[in-house]
Structure formats: structure tokens, C-alpha cells
Amino acid sequence: MLKISQVFGPTVQGEGSAAGRHCLFVRTFGCNLECAWCDTAYTWAVTEAKAARTHSGRLYDRDDPAYGMKPMEPDEVLAQLRELWDVERRPTVVVVSGGEPMMQQRDLVPLLDRLHGWGNEVHVETAGTIAPVDAFDAVVTQYNVSPKLANSGNRPTKRYRPEALAALRDTGKAWFKFVVTADLETDLAEVDCIVADVAIPSRRVMVMPEGSDARTNTATARRMVDTALARGYGLSLRTHVLLWGDDPDR
Ligand code: SF4
Numbered sequence: 001m002l003k004i005s006q007v008f009g010p011t012v013q014g015e016g017s018a019a020g021r022h023c024l025f026v027r028t029f030g031c032n033l034e035c036a037w038c039d040t041a042y043t044w045a046v047t048e049a050k051a052a053r054t055h056s057g058r059l060y061d062r063d064d065p066a067y068g069m070k071p072m073e074p075d076e077v078l079a080q081l082r083e084l085w086d087v088e089r090r091p092t093v094v095v096v097s098g099g100e101p102m103m104q105q106r107d108l109v110p111l112l113d114r115l116h117g118w119g120n121e122v123h124v125e126t127a128g129t130i131a132p133v134d135a136f137d138a139v140v141t142q143y144n145v146s147p148k149l150a151n152s153g154n155r156p157t158k159r160y161r162p163e164a165l166a167a168l169r170d171t172g173k174a175w176f177k178f179v180v181t182a183d184l185e186t187d188l189a190e191v192d193c194i195v196a197d198v199a200i201p202s203r204r205v206m207v208m209p210e211g212s213d214a215r216t217n218t219a220t221a222r223r224m225v226d227t228a229l230a231r232g233y234g235l236s237l238r239t240h241v242l243l244w245g246d247d248p249d250r
Pocket residue numbers: 031032033034035037038039040041098099100127148
């Protein structure tokens with residue numbers, strides 16, 4: 001049984017190297033991190049203690065029918081996807097996001113195997129703290145790995161697992177995306193340390209401004225683009241934020 005928060009689309013992938021692509025989203029419930037600025041905290045901030053870890057402090061309802069935790073069989077998720085798009089005859093990109101989907105990687109294999117078999121690309125969004133198992137890796141097309149920096153508020157030992165990042169790097173299917181706040185110098189120095197420590201090729205690295213409103217997002221992007229390019233990193237905006245603000249259904 002899978003723990004699912006949302007199934008939605010078609011929409012555009014908002015972030016990373018596949019930004020702008022037509023896709024459907026499967027958002028899993030639950031996360032092993034607690035990022036202060038998380039924009040999907042409804043997938044994990046369901047206790048007072050967890051809510052207190054976020055900037056907003058908002059407590060979400062685990063049983064909320066729209067965004068809460070829904071136990072679903074793989075076939076039920078597949079049926080919802082098929083209502084949204086003909087994934088069997090018109091394969092597209094299916095983004096498996098969270099929360100942290102790799103907490104459920106073994107349970108996700110039957111669903112992703114069907115989608116992959118029909119020719120869909122399976123893109124997995126992960127914070128990179130869990131290494132992929134072989135059966136999962138076999139059905140994944142691309143990993144969008146977003147290691148969390150100190151600005152996330154998580155303990156270093158919890159958020160930084162170099163062995164998991166190296167395993168993802170070695171699949172040859174991973175792109176690495178770092179969320180950078182207005183404190184550019186501090187954040188980019190930390191990105192440089194991780195990139196060097198894990199030996200991530202700089203061409204596979206993108207930096208992305210934090211911010212769930214278009215103005216903050218583009219202002220930070222303008223400030224950091226030149227220094228990112230000088231390091232060999234790409235820049236990701238947040239297309240969905242530019243188009244739809246913080247609407248959780250887009
Ligand atoms: S890893 Fe992602 S889903 Fe989990 S708390 Fe951080 S931003 Fe939110």
C-alpha cells in the first residue's frame with residue numbers, strides 16, 4: 001500500500017533540467033526531513049512538533065481529503081493517472097515527488113514498472129538521503145536530486161548523506177539542484193563544498209532561488225545567475241511559481 005498525498009496534472013514540470021516539460025505528478029506522503037521553507041509541508045507537518053519546524057508554523061491535517069495521506073494500491077494510483085491522461089497510449093513524463101518518495105521506493109516499483117513499460121519517463125524528485133535499490137533504479141528515467149543546505153534548518157547528519165548522493169550520481173541519471181536563499185555567498189559556498197566532496201560534475205548542477213512568489217524568485221535569480229554560471233552551474237527558475245504562485249494543484 002502506498003501513502004499518497006496528490007495525483008494531478010497535466011501540468012508543466014516547474015523546476016530543474018526538465019522544467020517546462022509536459023507531465024503528471026504523483027506526490028507521496030511523508031518526508032524524512034523537515035525543511036523550514038518547505039512548500040509541500042502538508043505532506044509531513046501533521047504534528048505540532050513538525051509544524052513548529054517550518055517558517056509558517058502551520059499545522060496540517062493528515063486526514064485532509066485533498067492533501068492529506070491516502071493509502072492507495074498501485075492500481076488505484078494508475079487509475080487516477082489514466083483519468084488525467086492516457087498514459088498507456090500517449091506516454092509522457094510522470095514526476096514522482098513528495099515528501100520524500102524514496103522512503104517508499106520498494107512499494108513504488110509495481111506502479112512505476114507499468115508506467116515505464118508503456119514508454120513514460122519516470123522522474124523522481126528526492127532530497128538525496130536514500131540510495132536507490134536496483135529494482136527501483138531499473139524503472140527510473142531521471143533523478144532530480146535536491147540536497148538540502150543549512151538554510152533548510154535540518155541537522156547536517158540528517159540532511160547530508162554523501163554515500164547516498166554518490167550512489168545517485170553513479171546511476172548516470174541524476175541532476176542535482178540546490179535551493180539558494182537571499183544569503184547567496186553562504187549558500188553557494190556550501191554548494192561548492194558538497195559538489196567537490198561528492199565529485200558531482202558541475203554540468204549536472206543547477207541552483208534555484210528559494211521563494212514561493214514570482215518577485216522573490218526572480219530577484220534572487222538575477223542576483224545569483226552570473227556567479228552560478230562562473231562556477232559551471234545552471235540556473236533553474238520555478239516555472240510553476242511564475243505561472244501560478246503557490247497553488248498546490250499546479
Ligand atoms: S525534503 Fe522536500 S518535502 Fe521534505 S521537508 Fe524538505 S522540501 Fe519539504
